[in-house]
Amino acid sequence: MARRSKQREAIPLLSCAVARSVGEGKWAVDFLPGRTLSSDQARAALRVAEELNNLRSHATSLGLTLLELVGLATMHCSEQRPCAHAEAAQVLAQIGRDR
Numbered sequence: 001m002a003r004r005s006k007q008r009e010a011i012p013l014l015s016c017a018v019a020r021s022v023g024e025g026k027w028a029v030d031f032l033p034g035r036t037l038s039s040d041q042a043r044a045a046l047r048v049a050e051e052l053n054n055l056r057s058h059a060t061s062l063g064l065t066l067l068e069l070v071g072l073a074t075m076h077c078s079e080q081r082p083c084a085h086a087e088a089a090q091v092l093a094q095i096g097r098d099r
Contacts, residue, residue, distance in 0.1 A: 017049035 019029045019042040027042035028035070037045065052066065059069035 016053055017046055019043075019046055 017029060017031055019027045019037075022028050022036060025039060026036045027039060029037060029042055029045040031049065032045055055069060056066045059066045062069065064072070
């Protein structure tokens with residue numbers, strides 16, 4: 001009698017992220033290697049991936065990369081936190097080096 005291979009449950013999201021059941025109600029998300037997540041955490045991670053896809057689309061329409069858009073928005077929205085300007089500046093400097 002042939003044994004059936006037990007397929008693990010997988011949840012794809014816009015082909016950019018996948019969560020796989022690792023048993024006992026725990027999940028692994030492909031872009032968070034080495035982490036075991038609860039169901040709620042896995043859902044949150046997949047939502048983040050979906051939002052990043054949306055943001056990437058907006059960034060492209062503005063002629064920016066995703067990181068540039070996030071960095072510039074962070075600088076603008078964090079005028080209440082002066083330390084955030086330095087954080088955003090570091091991100092933007094890194095973008096410049098990566099190009």
